[in-house]
Amino acid sequence: MAFREWAGGLSALALLALTGCATGEAGASTGPSDEVTVALIAPFTGFSANYGPEAKAGIEIALEDAGYAAGDTEITLITVDEDVLDPSQTLERVKKAVEGDGADVLIGPVFGSSQQAVAPYLSQRKLPMFTFLGGQESLAGERSGFIWPAPDDQTARPLGTYAGEELGYETIATLGPDYAYGHDAMNGAAQAFEATGGTVVQQQWVPLGTTDMLQYATSLDRDVDALVMWLVPTDAAAFVREYRNLGIDIPLLMFQGVFDPDPAVTRSGS
Template sequence: MFNRRKFLASAAALAASQIPAISRAQSDPLRIGMLSCKSGALASGGKQMEDGFALFLKERGNILAGRQVELIVADTGGQPALAKTRAQELIQRSHVDLIVGPVAAFEALAINDYLAEAKVPFLCSSAAAEDLTQRKLNPWFVRTSSTSAQPCHPLGDYAAKELGYKSVITIADDFAFGQEQTAGFQRVFEANGGKIQTKLWAPLTTADYGTYISQMSGVDAIFAAFAGANGLRFLKQYSDYGMKDQIPVISAMTTVDEGVLKSMGDEAVGIVSAGWYSAALPTKENIAFVDQLRKVTGVDPGFYSVGAYSAGLALEAALKATNGNTGDKEAFIAALKKVEISNDPRGPWKLDNFGNPVQNIYIRKVERKDGRLVNSVIKTYDQVSQFWNYNPEQFLASPVYSRNDPAKI
């Protein structure tokens, strides 16, 4: 005997069973795992990264492409081994859809192979290790900051051509980020007739830079590449030794990043640096961003907070392209790699074929305005590639930038 009620119930069950799993997954929360750093020399960067991403989510009511967002933050302690453990926990226990972060290059290098094997989208907001978008490509990796050397190539060009420097001593944190920044600056500076007299390397935990400062003489400028609070310590001690008025300092982006600039004084005034962002950019997007972040944190945004905010913009664009679906991971990462962002506080950018931004690099000068120190933009290099002006194939045929490559000539 025909039972209409049972028939309809069976038909409904069959239809439900045939709805693709990815469609049902779109109604689930989007679980984002963030690898941050809450202790050690890089803790300030971790805090800023969290602040930038939190502001992005707050502006959107914690909903992206119709999906509620669940953000799970894990502390790496700035340690590569712990970073890998935390990444494993986020994926295996928390079942996150993607990873955002981490702060440091050595952390990203420590987890990259694992995330590639696990096929988990890796949206790198800060860590700038060169080879992550060069010789050791992870098909699940996209970066929203830059390579270490990307801003330093233009700085080498500017130092030689416009500042007229002929000889420089470099000093940097002795880990991948500092080494690669120095190498990028050196390559372009020396290609334009400059000479690196000496390269000095300071451990990440250095507290007293006196022995390094005592070796600084007989050159036109000092190039300084530091992360976290190390730029603050070095510049203060450099000034205390009476060196500020003797040999000018030029620097990588993070040495005078807004995250530490707020704690600096006259020792920072006049320093020329290069970076893909400045809180002093006069665009409407940046003015609004700076205003909102100041309300939350009381300070200007910088490298880590903007990199994380940009990661949010890239994620949003990819989710819109896939109608909020992350269940089809191949389609999602393909959409992520195609994003072109026009409304970023830092200016427009798009990804190259290696998953790294092509973006404006700004030459900045520290000035005091309205009672605080700012990185005023004095020149813009438009849409700079991670390969600078070099042929990518030839660039990649050389070893990755390091302590000794390029060698001092």
């Protein structure tokens, strides 16, 4: 699935929040000259830089369909470059967007570590934050947190249930990125698989920024029935290449897609 479709769909929901931002305390519209600034927080440079342009394209489609307006409120879109490897930098950039550029509604960030870094600040400022690739359930308890499409630990649970109940697998290994979202998502899949009576034999965690995927492919327990995995899409494609180069024929169960121009790799991640 293209991330632009996910972000575009979320934008329709965010438009509802924009209307609220353009009303006074009594709920009455403040007039046709109102303007609201939406800030997209996603990686545009560095690690996982593919997320930002994809999400921006989806949001622009949704805003074009809405005429860049919510009722009488004009909408302006700005971007914030999420630093995946340094959440403190992301927080500083979000503060600039809010205090310097007047951001009223925020879509993102993508990564769980960034979400955790900016959520308290946005809650204090009483600004809504719409995540478009999940988030920890605790974010929904804050005034600012709106999690879409689901809390992180629910994202991959159907995959674990499917592996046990529909495919009849008895053992699996998991592979995921070593940060908040990765642990929540893969542990959710593992717990769902165990609930079917299956056994999780091995779990491997890949630090963000890792370029050597061969070590994780060679370390895989070859006796499992399947590998349940999710990595940042470009990393997933790199892992699949190493996996196939080693001739490993253990079934791969993945979700959320693989960014790669190689049709063979893309098919393996469908």
